[in-house]
Amino acid sequence: MVAGWTKHGDGRTLAPGEVVRPGERLSWPRMVGFGAQHVVAMFGATFVFPLVMGLDPNVAIMFSGVGTIMFLLIVKGRIPSYLGTSASFVGGVLAIRALMGGDTPATDAIVTGAILVAGLVLALVGVAIHFLGVQIINRVFPPVVTGAVVMLIGFGLAYVVADIYWPQDQWIALITMTVTFVIIVLFKGFVGRIGILLGLIIGFVLSWGADKVFGNITAFNAGTGAVDTHPRVNFDAVASADWIGLPSMHFPDFKFSAVLLVLPAVIALVAENVGHVKAVGEMTGTDVDPYMGRAVAADGAATVVASAFGGSPTTTYAENIGVMAATRVYSTAAYYIAAVIAILFGLCPKFGALVAATPGGVLGGITVILYGMIGLLGAKIWIENRVDFADPVNLVPIGAGIILAIGPVKHMISSDFTLEGIALGTIVVVAGYHLLRVIDGRGGTGGGAGPKVSEPQREAAG
Numbered sequence: 001m002v003a004g005w006t007k008h009g010d011g012r013t014l015a016p017g018e019v020v021r022p023g024e025r026l027s028w029p030r031m032v033g034f035g036a037q038h039v040v041a042m043f044g045a046t047f048v049f050p051l052v053m054g055l056d057p058n059v060a061i062m063f064s065g066v067g068t069i070m071f072l073l074i075v076k077g078r079i080p081s082y083l084g085t086s087a088s089f090v091g092g093v094l095a096i097r098a099l100m101g102g103d104t105p106a107t108d109a110i111v112t113g114a115i116l117v118a119g120l121v122l123a124l125v126g127v128a129i130h131f132l133g134v135q136i137i138n139r140v141f142p143p144v145v146t147g148a149v150v151m152l153i154g155f156g157l158a159y160v161v162a163d164i165y166w167p168q169d170q171w172i173a174l175i176t177m178t179v180t181f182v183i184i185v186l187f188k189g190f191v192g193r194i195g196i197l198l199g200l201i202i203g204f205v206l207s208w209g210a211d212k213v214f215g216n217i218t219a220f221n222a223g224t225g226a227v228d229t230h231p232r233v234n235f236d237a238v239a240s241a242d243w244i245g246l247p248s249m250h251f252p253d254f255k256f257s258a259v260l261l262v263l264p265a266v267i268a269l270v271a272e273n274v275g276h277v278k279a280v281g282e283m284t285g286t287d288v289d290p291y292m293g294r295a296v297a298a299d300g301a302a303t304v305v306a307s308a309f310g311g312s313p314t315t316t317y318a319e320n321i322g323v324m325a326a327t328r329v330y331s332t333a334a335y336y337i338a339a340v341i342a343i344l345f346g347l348c349p350k351f352g353a354l355v356a357a358t359p360g361g362v363l364g365g366i367t368v369i370l371y372g373m374i375g376l377l378g379a380k381i382w383i384e385n386r387v388d389f390a391d392p393v394n395l396v397p398i399g400a401g402i403i404l405a406i407g408p409v410k411h412m413i414s415s416d417f418t419l420e421g422i423a424l425g426t427i428v429v430v431a432g433y434h435l436l437r438v439i440d441g442r443g444g445t446g447g448g449a450g451p452k453v454s455e456p457q458r459e460a461a462g
Helices: 030-053 056-075 090-100 105-132 135-140 143-154 159-169 170-187 195-212 234-238 256-262 264-284 289-308 320-328 333-347 350-357 362-385 391-408 421-439
Strands: 083-085 217-221 227-231 312-317 410-414 417-420
Touching: 030 056, 030 090, 030 320, 030 333, 030 350, 030 362, 056 083, 056 234, 056 289, 056 312, 056 333, 056 350, 090 256, 090 264, 090 421, 105 135, 105 256, 105 264, 105 289, 135 256, 143 264, 143 362, 143 391, 143 421, 159 170, 159 217, 159 256, 159 410, 170 421, 195 217, 227 362, 256 421, 264 289, 264 421, 289 312, 289 362, 289 417, 350 362, 391 410, 391 421, 410 421, 417 421
Parallel strands: none
Antiparallel strands: 083 312, 217 227, 410 417
16 A cells, blocks of 8 residues: 555655645655644544444544545545544434433444444445436435535534533533634634634543532433432543453444434435535545545445444544645545554543543533534535525425424324434425425426535534
8 A cells, every 4th residue: 555655756845836646645754743633633523423422432433544444445545535423423313312212232232223224325325326427416415405404414403412411511511612612713723623622622621620629510410311419520431441452342233213313314424425525626636526426435334334343423524624725735645544543542442431531511512513513514505506595495395394303393103113303304305395396397306516615614523
């Protein structure tokens, strides 16, 4: 693999306007530095979202490295990208836990089984795109639909902040949110890009300090599901964890009703992958359409492998695209290095226990930003594609689907199966839009170009 990279210039400097292309590299010490930057860029969301979904962050970190290597191999090194934990599954996973027993090992297996099937579907979609052409996605999921699905996935998670995280420590949540605001806006460069991670670290330290100064807190405890008195930060699991070892993995279990709850995330992942890959194409000045199907299929395959061992779903990360834009280094060598570093992190159980000790109030301050940013990315897709909401075919199903997701509204299908929130909203958006097109005499699929991509922004979620 090393033989595939040619040294760029003297391996040390970049002249004005020059870039390091995917098949090139700088000196290896410099490439290690760039790889470390990619680890930092992906780190915040890659371990926050497993925590939110009740999955092991160490497993997620490790398989993000494995998935990234798989991705680079499948796309033949033409699309430099990092695969971190996807936020698109959070709503479906929380719905599964609410319906099937909460945070238990049995429910963990059902969750990862549902994610595995969704990953398989995503991989098959990628294969279809590869053979049928990227235009098939633009017809079935036009910008009005993809924007709506991304928006309802973000805003449909508002109840998680309100009902689960914020009540655990409202003042730490407020302070963490405010500090993260300031870091993201005040620092325009790399520090701003890792604002979510820095905000989480600061909130963690403040929670530990509050325990020392004020003592235990009496508030909602997510572990017991009741209000009780407990420390904000508990390091017992950290002290007992080994320094080196495999993370806590498990095998998946499959329930059809659980699969239905996470399948809507596939739509968002397709839109997300297409947008991110096009962004990379614009930055590197290459035609990435021939590799679009491979990229989507690779993401699906990485999700299948990760969830088969109890890991989290994956997606290409905008944060790492932002790092490339800032550094002008698009070398896939940096991503291989980042992937190896992530795998090594995953093999340190003590590190995973430290991450799992993150207080709920801190997660409240972080997730309120993450979920809001995800939702507004949907609006960004609409704006960039000039979606016409004076047209009732666009307005009616989109508005209804978003409200169903935000509710979250529950619709009983049978005594043991319920569609609710994000899953219900996505079905209404996609099916309602195409049904109304048929009724209005426009045909069953929407035309138009997919989401246009400009300079990647500091998106907290992958």
